[in-house]
Structures are given as structure tokens and as C-alpha cells.
Amino acid sequence: MKTERIVWIIILVIAGAFLLYRASTGQLGRVYVEGTLNDFVVDYSDPDNPGGTVGKHDARVLTVDEASEEGVAIPEVGQPNRYQWWSYKEQSAKEFWQETGVIAVEPESGADPDAANSAAGEGAESAAGTGAASTPAAAAVPQMEYKLSIGRTAGLWAAALFTLAIFSFLYRDNPFYKTAESIVVGVSAAYWMVVGFWTVIIPNLVGRLLPAMVKGWSMPGIEPDFEWTYLFPLILGIMLLMRLSPKGSWISRWPLAFIIGTTAGFRMITFIHADFLSQIRNGIKPLYVPQYTDAGQVAASATFWASLENVLLLIGVLSCLVYFFFSIEHKGIVGKTAKLGIWFLMVTFGAAFGYTVMGRIALLAIRLEFLFDDWLWLIDPKDLHTLTSAATGGG
Amino acid sequence: MKRTIPLLITAIGGFVLVFAYFSPYTEDWGEKTMIWFDVIAAIAFVLGGGNLLKIHLKKTSDQAEGWGYSVITLLAFGITLLVGLLKIGVNPSPQFPHFAWSGEYRENGSPFWWLYEFAFKPLTATMFSMLAFYIASAAFRAFRAKNLEAILLLGTAFIILLGRTFAGVWLTDWMPEALSGLKIDNLTVYIMKVFVTTGNRAIMIGIALGIASMSLKVLLGVDRSYLGSGQE
Numbered sequence A: 001m002k003t004e005r006i007v008w009i010i011i012l013v014i015a016g017a018f019l020l021y022r023a024s025t026g027q028l029g030r031v032y033v034e035g036t037l038n039d040f041v042v043d044y045s046d047p048d049n050p051g052g053t054v055g056k057h058d059a060r061v062l063t064v065d066e067a068s069e070e071g072v073a074i075p076e077v078g079q080p081n082r083y084q085w086w087s088y089k090e091q092s093a094k095e096f097w098q099e100t101g102v103i104a105v106e107p108e109s110g111a112d113p114d115a116a117n118s119a120a121g122e123g124a125e126s127a128a129g130t131g132a133a134s135t136p137a138a139a140a141v142p143q144m145e146y147k148l149s150i151g152r153t154a155g156l157w158a159a160a161l162f163t164l165a166i167f168s169f170l171y172r173d174n175p176f177y178k179t180a181e182s183i184v185v186g187v188s189a190a191y192w193m194v195v196g197f198w199t200v201i202i203p204n205l206v207g208r209l210l211p212a213m214v215k216g217w218s219m220p221g222i223e224p225d226f227e228w229t230y231l232f233p234l235i236l237g238i239m240l241l242m243r244l245s246p247k248g249s250w251i252s253r254w255p256l257a258f259i260i261g262t263t264a265g266f267r268m269i270t271f272i273h274a275d276f277l278s279q280i281r282n283g284i285k286p287l288y289v290p291q292y293t294d295a296g297q298v299a300a301s302a303t304f305w306a307s308l309e310n311v312l313l314l315i316g317v318l319s320c321l322v323y324f325f326f327s328i329e330h331k332g333i334v335g336k337t338a339k340l341g342i343w344f345l346m347v348t349f350g351a352a353f354g355y356t357v358m359g360r361i362a363l364l365a366i367r368l369e370f371l372f373d374d375w376l377w378l379i380d381p382k383d384l385h386t387l388t389s390a391a392t393g394g395g
Numbered sequence B: 001m002k003r004t005i006p007l008l009i010t011a012i013g014g015f016v017l018v019f020a021y022f023s024p025y026t027e028d029w030g031e032k033t034m035i036w037f038d039v040i041a042a043i044a045f046v047l048g049g050g051n052l053l054k055i056h057l058k059k060t061s062d063q064a065e066g067w068g069y070s071v072i073t074l075l076a077f078g079i080t081l082l083v084g085l086l087k088i089g090v091n092p093s094p095q096f097p098h099f100a101w102s103g104e105y106r107e108n109g110s111p112f113w114w115l116y117e118f119a120f121k122p123l124t125a126t127m128f129s130m131l132a133f134y135i136a137s138a139a140f141r142a143f144r145a146k147n148l149e150a151i152l153l154l155g156t157a158f159i160i161l162l163g164r165t166f167a168g169v170w171l172t173d174w175m176p177e178a179l180s181g182l183k184i185d186n187l188t189v190y191i192m193k194v195f196v197t198t199g200n201r202a203i204m205i206g207i208a209l210g211i212a213s214m215s216l217k218v219l220l221g222v223d224r225s226y227l228g229s230g231q232e
Helices: A003-024 A064-070 A093-099 A113-127 A150-170 A175-209 A211-215 A228-244 A249-283 A300-324 A332-375 A387-391 B004-022 B024-062 B067-085 B111-142 B148-163 B166-171 B177-182 B184-219
Strands: A032-043 A060-063 A082-091 A144-148
Touching: A032 A064, A032 A093, A060 A064, A082 A093, A093 A144, A150 A175, A150 A332, A150 B111, A175 A211, A175 A228, A175 B024, A175 B067, A175 B111, A228 A249, A228 B024, A249 A300, A249 B004, A249 B024, A249 B184, A300 A332, A300 B184, A332 B111, A332 B148, A332 B184, B004 B024, B004 B184, B024 B067, B067 B111, B148 B166, B148 B184, B166 B184, B177 B184
Parallel strands: none
Antiparallel strands: A032 A060, A032 A082, A032 A144
16 A cells, blocks of 8 residues: 555544544534524405405515404414514524523623523523524524534535545545535536526516516515516527537627627726726825815925826836837837836836735635534634533633 | 528627617617526526536446446535425515525525535635645746746845735834835835836726627637537
């Protein structure tokens, strides 16, 4: 067996043992959620016509509490016109432990610590026997539940393994990286298709051509009118799909021409307006910028530096533009000015390079923080999942 | 027919947007054209998906080298598409609980959201973050301070990188008030405010002029390269 392989096996075994140890102590990536019960009653009765009913779009949607206050009949759960589901949002481990009474609630400044801790104890009691804590369902107080989310915890682990799979490319190309790469290609292609479908095609195309259908199906709140002109983008869109056919690919030139034409028209206007004109407007500044002292006198040093800034801006822009002007040979005074322009541009590129490196390193730091904080719970900069410090009130 | 009509479509689509900007009477036309553009762009995503399917299905059926990864791509594509388009696991909107499809397609906790949050986001973010290593490696091999231009580029990058870190600020913290302009954090701000602004301004003016002239060439039919060779 090659030495390299032995080293990798040892590393993987140590990593596996470490993960098992962390998992056995319960100190490893888990996601907890706070659930809120949505409980609605749809009232079809017509207020203007006792005994009559209204259509689906005119029906009133009431929470169970509102329905009970107004005396509207509340059907049993699972029966028609009663809609009930849980919505979950993520909460930190520390919040979960506080809600379920595992650790004491940290009193807010000015709050009574005994009151806070007794509330945590009540939460723990209601959690007993169910594995989840539910606050007493008082009137008008939303029903809550706190639990470990299996789906999100699996997601966290999947995200961590995907991150490691991508990082494995730093060693060399390998099946883990290729698998992760294949997944990202498939998921991203489908993701953008779904986003385009629900945010553009349904509201802007189907919603204009078949408004009644969309209103009765996925967007009950919209009020669009039928607009026949939207048949054009539909036809152009179908023509675009002909690109997939080997013989009919020339048909896709029409929609492609539309895309290119509108992009050219739109870009021409926006770039002239937002870049060309606004940059020239911002570049026209006074070269002498007097700065005054509190006594109202001109401060020589401050004036010099403020004026120098504007002079440098003007010289810099002009010299860079001379460098970009290739219709004249860069010789003599033009050549010297262009050379100065190059120096300014080199400083710009250096700064751009510095910022790009910083941006990537920040992204890398975020990924490492995800691995060590969210997944492995080895660090806890926000004090969200360290049981010992949380139990002692963060101390 | 194959070339004249596309040229006309390009010119009409583009000039409608140009005129819409100058005349309040044609403002609606411009808005409508942009919505049409968005619709066709969304359909282009379908084209992209179709192309992906075509390539990977062929690779799988031919059992070409690495076809197993094509199967993974197809599975990832199919599952994401299915859960996203069918809004699987999405609850109705609280405003319209009696309309089963009224919920947000990216609802927190739904399978589509799961795939975005735990597959798409970490995978793409990690891929971008890996560029930190490659930029560093490329810079190490390519950057040599052998002339004034290279020294300016390297020096500026060094100052910018150092000036945005705690160490950089700490290194020049001892400087007296009279020389505060030379403190590395102040130097970074000055470089960004003056030198980078000049370079970026000239580049932006150049780009704007280039795009305007290129757009005019396309709209007037002078540049027809986007129509291809015409042999297909």
C-alpha cells in the first residue's frame, strides 16, 4: 500500500473518531426549530344576504380566535374550511435549551431573574413526555412548539460534506469533488428554471394570457386583465426553444434578435446616462478648494490638501483617457501623458486586486466558520450553542 | 427571411427602448418591451435546462467516460425541478389558506428551500471561496516587481490588503498626529478616494462609449455577427 494512501486512511479514521466522539457528547451540528401553529377558518357566508354564500375569492379568512369572537362556526381539524399547519423557523441551540428548561433563561437587564427562570421551568414541564415543549395555548397567544429538526440537521450535515467535497479539489481532482460538481450543475440549472417559472412566466405571461386560471390557482391576489400582446413573447419563447432541434435552430434567431436588440437599446441609454454623463458631471470640480478655520480665515495646509485631491482627480482622469485614446500615436507629450495614465491605472488595478483577494478570503473564512461553528460546534463566537457558558448565564 | 426579419426585430426592439426614454408617450412601450424581454429570458432558462438534459442523457445512453456523474446531474436536476415546480411541501399563503398553490415557492422549510440552502448555496460559496487559494498561487507565480508599473500594482495591493486588517492599523498606530495621513488605514482611504476613483472613472467613461457605439452598430445592422454564418 502506498504511503500516501496510508496517511489518508489515518487522517480519515482520526476525523471519523473525532466526529463519533463529538456526536456521543451531543456537541455536534444540530438544528432546532420553533414552530408556530397556523389555524384558519374560511367563512363563505354572505354578510349582505343571510343564508347565502360568496365565491372562493370573496370568502373571509379568519384565525380560529377571530372566528370564535365573531361567532363563526369552527369546523373540526381536517374538515373542509378549516386549514391548519405548522410553520417553523430556525432557532439557536441555546434558545431551544432555554425554551425547554434545560438551562436557565438569562434575565434581560431590568427584568426579574426569578420570573424568567420560572417561565423556563414551565416550558420544561410541558415538554415532558412529548419530546417537544409547547407553551400553554392561552387565548390570542400563538401555539408554539420547539423541537430538533431532523430535516434541517440532515441538511446541515449535507452542506458540511458538500463543502469538504469541494475543498478536496485542493488536493487533486477526485470522485467526491466530481460528485459535488455534478450536483451543483443539476441543482443550479433547475433552480433558475423554477425561479423564472414562478417569478416571471406565471405572473407576467400566463397571468396576462389566462388571468382567471392564475387567479384561481396560484396567485389569488392578482387582478390582471387579458392582454393579447403577450402572445408575442410566448411565440418568441417557443421559437427560442427550437434551438434544441438540429434542423429548426435558425428559427431561434428571431427571439435572439429581440434579446440582442432590447439589450443594446437598454444598455445604450443606461450607460450613457448613468456612466458617461454622470462620471463627467462628477469629474467637473473646482481646482481651488478653500478650507476655513473656526475664525473664518483660510487654512493654508487644509486648502492645499483639499485642492491637491481635485487636481489629482482631474490629471488622473485626463491622463487615463489619453492612454485609452489610440487614434493618436503615443509619442512625445501624448506618450508621456499616457505613461502617467498607466501609473494611475496600475494603482487602480492593484486596489481592485487587493479587494478581490480580500473578498475571496472573506468567503473562505465564512465557509470555515460554517464548518467549525455551525457544524462541529468547536467555536462559538456568538455564544449560541455552548452549554457550559450558557448554563452559567454566559459567564 | 432568415436574416432580414431578425435585423428588423433587433432594430425595432432596441429603438423602442431608446425612444421610450425620451418621450413620455412611449414610456409604456418601453416597460412592456422590458417585460417581454424578461419573459423570453425566463424561457431561455428552460432552453438551458433542455440543453443540459440533452447532453447528459446522450452521455448516459452512450455510457461515455464519466457517465455516472451525468446520472447524478440528471437526478439533481430532476429532483430540484420537481419539488420546485410542484411546490412540494409548501404550505398555502396565510392570506389565502383555501388556495393550496398560493404559498411562496421558496417557503422556509420546503424541500426546494432545503436544496437551495443546503446544496446550492454551500456548493457555490465554497467554489468561489477556493479562488482565494488560486489567486494567491497565481499571484505568487506571476507577480514580479521588475518595473515601476509592477511596483505600483503590487504596492497598492499590499497597502489595501494591510490597511483593511487589524494588523495594518496596529503597525502604524504609533505615528504622530502630524503624519497621520501616512497611517496605513488613512493611506488606504486616500488611495481609494483619489487614485482608484480616477482610474475607475476613465474606465467607466471608456466602457460607456464602447457600449454606446457597439449598440448603435447592432441596432443599425452594421454588426450582424450575432446572426451567425448563415450556413446552418
